[in-house]
Amino acid sequence: MRRILAGIETEYGLLVEGHGAEVQVDDSMALVRDYPGECFLHWDYGFESPRADLRGFRLDRLAQDPEDAKYDAGRSYGEARDLHSNRILPNGARFYNDHGHPEYATPECWSIFELANHDCAGQLVVRRAAHTMQERIGRLVKIYKNNTDFHGASYGTHEGYLVPRSVGFERLFQGLLPMMAVRQVLVGSGSLGAADGRSKGFQLSQRADFISEAANAETLYRRPIFNTRDEPHAESGEWIRLHVICGDANMISNATARKVGLMKLAIALCEINQSPVWRLKDPVRAFQAISQDQAYEFRVELEGRSWTTAGEILESYFSAAELLLDLDQELRWVIDSSRQLLTDLRSNFDRFRREVDWAAKRTMLDEFVESEGTTWKDPSLRSFDLEYHNVDPDEGLHAALVQMEEVAPEPEVADLLACLEGVNESTRAFARGLAISKFKDYLTSVCWRTLTFSENGKSIEVDLPPDADYPPQLAEASDVGTFINMLRGIR
Amino acid sequence: MTDGDRLTRPLTREPDKKLGDESGPNVPNIRKPEGGNELLRRMKKVDPDQAKKYRQRSGQ
Numbered sequence: 001m002r003r004i005l006a007g008i009e010t011e012y013g014l015l016v017e018g019h020g021a022e023v024q025v026d027d028s029m030a031l032v033r034d035y036p037g038e039c040f041l042h043w044d045y046g047f048e049s050p051r052a053d054l055r056g057f058r059l060d061r062l063a064q065d066p067e068d069a070k071y072d073a074g075r076s077y078g079e080a081r082d083l084h085s086n087r088i089l090p091n092g093a094r095f096y097n098d099h100g101h102p103e104y105a106t107p108e109c110w111s112i113f114e115l116a117n118h119d120c121a122g123q124l125v126v127r128r129a130a131h132t133m134q135e136r137i138g139r140l141v142k143i144y145k146n147n148t149d150f151h152g153a154s155y156g157t158h159e160g161y162l163v164p165r166s167v168g169f170e171r172l173f174q175g176l177l178p179m180m181a182v183r184q185v186l187v188g189s190g191s192l193g194a195a196d197g198r199s200k201g202f203q204l205s206q207r208a209d210f211i212s213e214a215a216n217a218e219t220l221y222r223r224p225i226f227n228t229r230d231e232p233h234a235e236s237g238e239w240i241r242l243h244v245i246c247g248d249a250n251m252i253s254n255a256t257a258r259k260v261g262l263m264k265l266a267i268a269l270c271e272i273n274q275s276p277v278w279r280l281k282d283p284v285r286a287f288q289a290i291s292q293d294q295a296y297e298f299r300v301e302l303e304g305r306s307w308t309t310a311g312e313i314l315e316s317y318f319s320a321a322e323l324l325l326d327l328d329q330e331l332r333w334v335i336d337s338s339r340q341l342l343t344d345l346r347s348n349f350d351r352f353r354r355e356v357d358w359a360a361k362r363t364m365l366d367e368f369v370e371s372e373g374t375t376w377k378d379p380s381l382r383s384f385d386l387e388y389h390n391v392d393p394d395e396g397l398h399a400a401l402v403q404m405e406e407v408a409p410e411p412e413v414a415d416l417l418a419c420l421e422g423v424n425e426s427t428r429a430f431a432r433g434l435a436i437s438k439f440k441d442y443l444t445s446v447c448w449r450t451l452t453f454s455e456n457g458k459s460i461e462v463d464l465p466p467d468a469d470y471p472p473q474l475a476e477a478s479d480v481g482t483f484i485n486m487l488r489g490i491r
Numbered sequence: 492m493t494d495g496d497r498l499t500r501p502l503t504r505e506p507d508k509k510l511g512d513e514s515g516p517n518v519p520n521i522r523k524p525e526g527g528n529e530l531l532r533r534m535k536k537v538d539p540d541q542a543k544k545y546r547q548r549s550g551q
Contacts, residue, residue: 011550021546068549100548150542155550219551245551368534380539387537397537400530 001268001325005162005427005466006260007108008119010249011101011155012126013144013389016137021153022071024100025083031141032085032097034132035125037420039087040436043094044445044452052230053217054169054240063221067152088446090437091422092429093118095125101155102126102143107429108162108448108466112264112330114425116257117411119250121419123391145249146189146389147206150382152196154210156219157249159260161242162234162466167271172242173215173226175275179266179317180225180246181287182310184208185298186341187259188291189248190358192365192385201294201376202365204358206248208291214283219245225283233448234466242267246287251389251398252357254337254408261334262314265321268331274324276316279303296345311342353407357398360407361388364397426471428464431487434474442480451487455480462487 016027051059087095092107104122109115126143134141148154163172188204195209203209207223215226227245234241244263250256269275280286281301290298290310298310318335321327327335337355344352345359353359365381368374374381390396401407422437423430435443435451444459445452453460468490477483538544 013545013547015545021548024548065549071548098550101550144545149545149547151546153547153549155547158551220549364530368531371531379543380537382542383537383539384534386542386545387533395533395536397530397533400533404529406530 001327001331002271003110003328004264004267005108005110006112006115006264007106007160008115008256008260009103009105009156009158009160010119010122010145011098011103011157012391013146013149013155014100014102015142015144016133017140019139021100024071025097028097028100028102029083029085030137031102031126031129031133032087032095034136035087035095035129036132037087037089037125037128038437039089039095040440040443040446041086041088042443042445043084043086043088043096044447044450047231047233047447047449049231050219050229051217054172054228054230059217063218065153065221068220088432088436089125089420090433091118091121091420092427092432092436093122093125095122095129102129107423107433108160108427109423109429110425110427112257112261112334114423115260116253117415118419118423119256120253120411121416124416124420127391143391144386144389145251145391146386147249148191148195148210150193150195150386154195154207154223156207156245157247158219159242159244159247159263160233161244161263161267163240163242163267164271165232165236165238165240169228171273171275172267172270174277175270176242176263176266177214177226177283178276178278178280178313179262180244181280181283182290182298182300182313183259183262184248184287184290184358185310185314185345186338186356187247187250187255187262188356188358189250189255189389190361190385192382200292202358202362203291204293205287205291207246208288211246211284211287225287235449235463239466248357249389250357251396252355252360252408253410254355255357257330258334258338258355261331262317262338265317265325265331265334268325269317269320272324274320276313276320278308278313278316314338314342355408357388360398360401361385364388364401426469428466428468428470430470431464431474431490434477435483438475438477439480439483453480453484455484460484465491 085097094105106118130141130143184205189206191203191206194200210223212222213224216224217228225246227243229243232239232241281303286300301307353363388397393399422433442453444454451462
């Protein structure tokens, strides 16, 4: 099967002692600027098209959360670029502020495990910036890798997948929507209560309450399961970037890899027009019902007065993939480990919770309720939910579970540090990273698809094809001219 | 095409569920983690109102 390039962008929660959400954009920009590591600053926004829709039209404007808009009343931020701090790193990643949130966009990866490591290394980047900011301003700065503030605000963890445009919207929508709705059973991060602060029991998904439509191009409000934003970050006639916004931020690294692997299975089946056929009666309701199902049956209503379960939908993808795809070792792992987890959910929850964030969090809260003789109405439980996502290894509750070996281990720190130095794969991120570490003085701007150099007074833009292999010999280029010529030869 | 319909069943009335039930889930049986000192130690240090105070800008 075709290998699928993927990346993850995580918007982090930011809490600065004594500061409110009204200054969060300023705090977020300041935090990014406090990142102390090697980086390049100039991002090229020329290829961005957030209002373009895969269905062939363009929105006049993107909807904004009216509650959130109140924070900006009376303020003028000027151009979009004035709202952003950018730090492009020697591994090809982009660390920036997306409005009020520090965001780490990983380098593009072929491997799901490499991607999970880079996603985890992003926590290190944000922590470093937070530490510097804290020292500078003399206030506590906390960072959370989650997707809700429990007061009605959500922020995303988005996945991007390189997909041939020829597959087409309709096939992708029909083939991927069921997977998007059900994978939360294995990769949801868990959330206590509803998005607006009301009690709703314990949910599997942090995003379910914020999803209101099956498909649209919005990301800030009226969020969909299937996001139709058409921003390919590559030759637009050939590629789309499938922009998946309905997933959660994972603390357990294996869950990150599984989350991406499940989507890759579904995309690969779509590409050969062999997706399992499921017609969900009401996809949004299905997504939310699975998230809220206290009995863990995960029933899904289908068109035609029938029903199935999330487990059976997942299994239909696994069996189709085994039958029809030439699976590599990683996707074999995705299927085998997911099947095992679906069995463990019923028969061995202790094993299940080691690999699944919602179950690890659920167990942690249950243990507290039991040991302290409190109830599920105890407001401190929601604070524990939040602190599960605190990325400080000395404070975070997920980090405590790792230390106690109650959940799957995280990547070694040495591996994460290596992730910040560069990439191990032959992706275009390798070339981007080299440009920054070796030829930064000649660079004028960078984006996902191009590098722009200035040499002898001339501006030279080099396109980075997303599906090409970038050879290790690039690292041996002794001057920028040789580097540019080598890049131009890559197809 | 793979026929997902083979895996479906007639729709019957769903068992009554109590969404918003405050008692937490009743299945599965969750085992209390052993050696929970570090976790409990950190939980005791958490400000119980931390989530109440946590307000964020809406993002993507």
